[in-house]
Amino acid sequence: MGTRFKHVSPASTAVALLTLAATLTSTGSAQAAATRVRSGSSSDVSRASWQGPAFTMNGDGKIIPGSMSAAIDAIRGGTGSLDVVVLAGSAPTSGSTTPECDAAMALPGVNSCTTWTLTATADGSNSQVNSDIRNAEFVYFAGGDQCRYAAWKGSALEASVESVVAKGGGSGGGSAGHHINSPVVYDACKGSVTSAEALANPYDSYITFTTGMFDWANYSGVINDSHFTTRDRMGRTMAFVARAIKDGRTSGGKAWGVGVEEGTRCSSTRTEQPPSTERRPSWSWATTSRSRHHPASPQPSPTTRSGAWAPDRPTTSRTAPPAAITTAASQTESPAPTCTPALPRAPAHLPAARPPWPKPKRTTRAPPPTTPPPSPTPPHSRAA
Template sequence: MRPFPHHTHHAHHAHPTHHARRIAACLVAALAVIAGGLVQADPAEAAAGRIRLGSSADAVRAIWSGPAFTMNGSGGIVSASTAKAVDAIRGGTGSLDVVVLAASAPGSGSRTPECDAVMRLSGVNSCTTWTLTKASDGNNAQANTDIRNAEFVYFAGGDQCKYAAWKSTSLRASVQSVVAKGGGSGGGSAGHHINSSVVYDACQGSITSSEALANPYDPYATFTTGMFDWPNYASTINDSHFVTRDRMGRTMAFVARALKDGLTSGGRAWGVGVEEGGSLFIDKNGLATLSGADTYVVLGDHTPEKAVAGQPLTFSDFKIWRLTSGHTFDFKNRPTCGYYLRSVTDGVTDSNLYNGTPVTNC
């Protein structure tokens, strides 16, 4: 797995206060100034890197049978769902090319962990890892050529703020072209976040559930819109590491924010929280099938009772669907039954957020 910047990877219990984080940031900046000429260039600002596995020549295809998507709760490839996406896109015949996009190199082990897993699947001609450390690398000509010639693009784990910075580069349209021709997109952790229509970008730092519920307009609750708007996946906000890092509360706050601020359409916002090891495969008809750990779909379908800067959230009756491995969720024709209800009152959630008895009289 790729290293996560500290602000996206710390455990829930170890979350420092904003004040402490800002003091730490100032200290780091001061030490850098003191060190002066001894400070080396940040290795993360390295030149764009390209490593290709498999055939050096692209697969030649006339038709693609997607689009297809994978949405993963942690950074790594989930073979079961990726195999489904590959098979859906290639229509069961021939082979295709995959590109993995990352903003940082893995800290240890293989330099191409996602492509290592992808190359073990049948129907894959090549897998190319691009490490693009600067926002401007989204305009790298060779990277964009590789993406446009690929049939599936996977965003690795890491820092979704760096991915959101690619919105203003040619990379965005290149990825969109892959989906438009019947290919696909996917990602894990940070790469999962970037594939929803509203992106929690974590550009100011990561926010915990308790912080977001205490103030849904906390400065750490920042969003990017207009990056991707995939077929059948409108009005979604993805979240990752969902149960392990207790992120239901912050997804509730994100949903409330999206509704209050008009970030989604039709008076509805849908949080999609995938647990570590879980992966949604979404086919061209919008039908999602879960492999691995649980996924939660969290619907807010009314204006928040209270979502105001500096005050705790109040929102009644979030509708929550819990999916377990093998279960499906239809994002094209979204269900109106099968959910359980949970509310937030003055920043305090109901108990038992991750389990409930589904309502049946709906």
Template sequence: MALPSIAEAKVTRYRQGSSADVSRTSWNGPAYTMNGSGAIVPATMTSAINAIRGGSGSIDVTVLAASAASGSPTPECDVISGLSNVNSCTTYVLTSTQDASNTQVNTDIRNSEFVYFAGGNQCNYAHWKGTPLEASVESVVAKGGGVGGGSAGTHINSSIVYDACTASTDSATALANPYDRSVTFTTGMFSWPNYGDTINDSHFVTRDRMGRTMAFVARAIKDGLTSSGKAWGVGVEEGGSLFVDNNGLAILSGQDAYVVLGDHQPEQAVSGKPLTFSDFKIWHLRPGDTYDFRNRPTCGYYTRSVTNGVADSNLYSGTAVC
């Protein structure tokens, strides 16, 4: 691994692998990975690499972090660099919003074929909205590359981002008042093909986040944050990862995931009052299962409701209605 170099003040760059970028005119993505915790899941990362390269060549990867990791400064690249068909992996630690305008950062992103947002605090990533970095990441997807992330990095890749910029909420708080100060969103940042009207959540079962995702979905519909009048919460458990291909088909690896659809206006979602929302449609995905984000399914779900801030029991399991 190369020694860290400073491109500009506050920007730390680590490069592993080849010092020269791959040169190629076209790629076969986009491809995405949405991880329930910060770590790389080799199975879905390998799927993304292979989808992007289309059976030939190798790719360059850029990892973006807003804070330094404990232990190795490059935990994501340490894994990625050991996978087949990776030409290089570059880690950047960016500690201020201004760093998103750094010339070297944006050059490396645009020359890469996959960008991975590390775990941490998604509010730091939300502050990159409207910066050259946002446009650079979008250019990678547009050329047929890919994007992904873990934990906070998963949050930033949905079209409606729970940004946690005032505080981190939990299920009890969000259900008791979906307009609590801890429930804030960033919109108009990334909008990936086939992945519209989504709100990602992470550490899903371990931290009992079904209730807060239900509140996020209700808020998105009530506030008109979606293009369809519906909202899909996508919750991935720790160790789980969704690989989404260029046709919008997701396949799950590692641990369970859930898709939570709200398809009507909430019966009650107002500031200072508990949420009431009937019949969320919930798909429980297990490793190996698929979900089609381009042609979203109309069967295979179970339903759960929230009444005056109290959710039904057995939120994480149920019998499919069709």
């Protein structure tokens, strides 16, 4: 077993993906094949310092150009270029093999983008993977199955991602990649739970957590959730928060749920306070939301890493929040995140999904006596 390497030049991406031969490099017999595809420059950027950290977390798997550009600009300080690494737990089922890098390479300030598709827990110790991560300035976790990412807790890969943020780079992701970037991760390793099931029993066997992986500055005590309105996840996010407090997974008896809708993002950039105050780094967390009253930025093109899914119940209506809410906090403080649920909207497309790892088949469970029978399990293949 080994690692497959491909380099793709910007001018001939489509042809190169079809014609480049794979070169196998042994990384140990116990490790499954890890696939590497690089776009852009073959050389990494070398620079003494960076201006991050910056984060962007999306409600579904695709990169949102506006927030990704903001993160890139913040990290590079508006000058020069940087390198991006995309980590994925499975290959797309159709379309481009590198949809996130396709989107990233279209943005200003990106020198290269490398997609690693890692299919085994042992891949977290792959030396080439970790070298690429440490040489990058932004790591993006693709959509798919956050249980795969949680399996890298305590690995060299986790330390490599943390080193990127520590040097002034950034981290982020969409859907499953959004989940893994919170300090308390709903990992879905036993299956995906619905709001009805979580509210009926917050200790449902499908509610499992991973803690102690990534804990970014001013984001403590948070549990992320994705596809928030489209998949009616307010109820289960409330159950996650209650469990986190009850089980002592957060400190001070406090926890926050950050639910992000498809097509919207929760992002953070490092800023400087005005000269009239003590100059110390701070971070601003912001979210975008959509409605007819608050025009949205242009939608990014569909990618194949967003889940093919149909809502299992009608989407509820909610009062429209402001189009963007931003709050700054000092580096030493840990305030409640300002990311809020986005407005409901019908999904614009239902592209194919990354296949999840095999999980126990959901069995039929009788509903509680006081509640109506639950709707059938939605036919989607992602666990996020």
